[in-house]
Amino acid sequence: MKGERMSGGLDRLFNAGSVAVVGASTNPGKLGHQILANIVLGGYQGRVYPVNPRAGTILDLPVYPSVADIPCDFDLVVAVVRADLVPGALREAAAKGAGAGIIISGGFREAGRDDLEDELRAAAIDTGMRLVGPNCQGINYRPNKLCASWPLVEPSGSMAVISQSGTVAATLAGWAVDEGLGISATVSLGNQVDVCETDMIEFFAEDDNTRVMALYLEGAKDGRRFLEVAKRVILEKPMVILKSGRTAAGQRAAASHTRSLAGHDGVFDAACRQFGIVRAYDIESLYDSAKALEMLELTGGERIAIITSSGGCGILATDEAEQCGLTVPPLPPEVAAELGRAGLLPTAILANPLDLTVAPAEHYAAALAAMDRHGLADVYLLVFGDPIPGATEVVQRLKARIGACIAVAYLGGGDVEKSERLSMHAAGVPVFPTPERAIRAIGDAVWATKCRLGKGRDLR
């Protein structure tokens, strides 16, 4: 089983039942303290063994002077010590049964110390351990409540963020938390001495806690294997990838950063189109499109109906939809007639986009129900352009009745907007800050779904 061998052992990493933290510190300003604290405060249920030559206790946990001094076996070692101390610690951990390591420490290849990185690689090969990093921001896997990373992110969601940049991973996780969504995992890959982006893709493809993968990549460690795995996995689980190095200057910069060969951007691009991988072009759309794929259940049909309290936002959404390959079908006379009897305001403009003008939330429900009865669209966007009392309740009800083919753009609403976003997310309906971002995310999700269902891969 090739797949198993290649991504094998990652279960020992993500579902480790016990963890040693080498380089644990009493100093709250040090990473060796933060990582330990985040594991403990993040709700991890397994045993935790801090290691520091000065021993004592940290966060009420007894500290062991060395890995060898830990009195029993453990599964995972997290290293936050000087680079030259890491290879030895890994071998000691392997002797204690550890099957995986996360090397937070920097000072390897990226600092010109290829020799130390070679030692790490040798340790991985000799011991059979799977290593993440070095020079990374760690992993956070919520199903195991294991935050061996920073910042501390606790809320559980179903988006896995896999990143060659710690900052991009932390940014997506931060947004997901702010919006009440949470994540299933963040993975910072670092120098990828052993575990690479493709291993992670294989793991999360099988992970029932993850509905979508959001990836930031600068290149693939093994381009051929990446393409093989991506092609297979995408049929089961959606992926959105932000790949940098699109331009010559960006490729030079990427070569200095992860030293991964950015490769021909055109090849990557063509593969995305062919396989049905959504390619994002900035951090926000990486997040938005992954969120849409996480929360919406689509058919791949590209007809969208837009219901709005803001005429302007309806037009902006329509423009964007047309540009994204969605279609905004005109309202057939029979639907217009039914909407005319639905008790909307006399100022409402009965078209698609349907401009309710400054209407109560119930008008959204009446309008969407009428449209749905006539099968007008495959996906619906509700635009709330003002604080509208009862909006969440209506959205909840519609989702229960019509299904997860409804997205919301909520704007111009100040503090009400923020609380409504949280409650709509709790109801499982994705909310975007502008009509354009909503439409682009929906467009990506529709396209990816269409590809997956084999309805055609040449929409773009």
Added chain:
Amino acid sequence: MKGERMSGGLDRLFNAGSVAVVGASTNPGKLGHQILANIVLGGYQGRVYPVNPRAGTILDLPVYPSVADIPCDFDLVVAVVRADLVPGALREAAAKGAGAGIIISGGFREAGRDDLEDELRAAAIDTGMRLVGPNCQGINYRPNKLCASWPLVEPSGSMAVISQSGTVAATLAGWAVDEGLGISATVSLGNQVDVCETDMIEFFAEDDNTRVMALYLEGAKDGRRFLEVAKRVILEKPMVILKSGRTAAGQRAAASHTRSLAGHDGVFDAACRQFGIVRAYDIESLYDSAKALEMLELTGGERIAIITSSGGCGILATDEAEQCGLTVPPLPPEVAAELGRAGLLPTAILANPLDLTVAPAEHYAAALAAMDRHGLADVYLLVFGDPIPGATEVVQRLKARIGACIAVAYLGGGDVEKSERLSMHAAGVPVFPTPERAIRAIGDAVWATKCRLGKGRDLR
């Protein structure tokens, strides 16, 4: 003086010394209450006369049963009554010396009552009053502390938002307040029976409180005059315009909304390029680019240097810069040598983008100062990809020393990010939520500046 005649009278609107609110209500749920409350709570210093047939008092102000009952002359009338009552109220207000009116009320052309709108137009012509609306969200002009609009927005800034959509105006104002920037004005144009977008452009071109105009338009009331005025004004004051109706479906929707003929989008687009008007393609970039033009003082030179704690974000910024027509010049050996002596971390990657890795804020200062001594770039982007203590202080100091050619992207920082954004904005340095949004805004601002300074209008 053609310009004076055309935009004449708007001073009576924006700088009105006294206001009557027709349709003032005691019911906090009604717009007639909210508008009155926002005028009073917004700090307006002139006299305010609520008008309602049921009289009494509202917010401790005596209420007059009709406009004719107001005991003295006043400058501005705000109408929030039933459409058919508006024309009469306007004529009464004119008799009391009012030179301007804001018609919040809907129920005119947009509701098929062209007859009532004709009556409004006749009242404007007969009385010489300048009218904003009808069917609009009013105006907020902070220099006169006059918020005859909603929501209540108090903080003063130097961005004027002029919009054919009340929601778009409220959204931009909301973001500006959230970010600690404020606005100089928001103007919701509504049906434009009299005052149109071009009148507003002429007013704000001359307004010393406004540094930049951000406009949402569906069409121009008089295309030829719009082009004439825009061409003249842009030499003095930057404009960013989001125009909807880019697609056929969008144009149909725009025709239903403001009934303005969207016109050939290509003509508008060509005019923007020729004159140096930034054309935004979504609500967020309208805001971002206007913010960059408001806060940055540029030369029009397109060389950018990027200093970052996140290698990934540096590459993303570089890609985006190249795509926006900015150039990311490589680091000459003498600058690299000086940076090598500047006390940066050994892990720093001495290039442009300059990846400081996880460095203290002072390293940004040392690096930027060295680059500036060598005149490496025309504009600088500092990317903070983590909460970095002392970042604001460093940014403040750099701005004082090097000038307003520095922008910041701050991300992955959670709550620290939010407070740092406020304090950097207080220091006059624009902060963007991602490197890509920062670069796109800078790119627009550089291009507009280059056009204005006559260095060339064919960059794009």
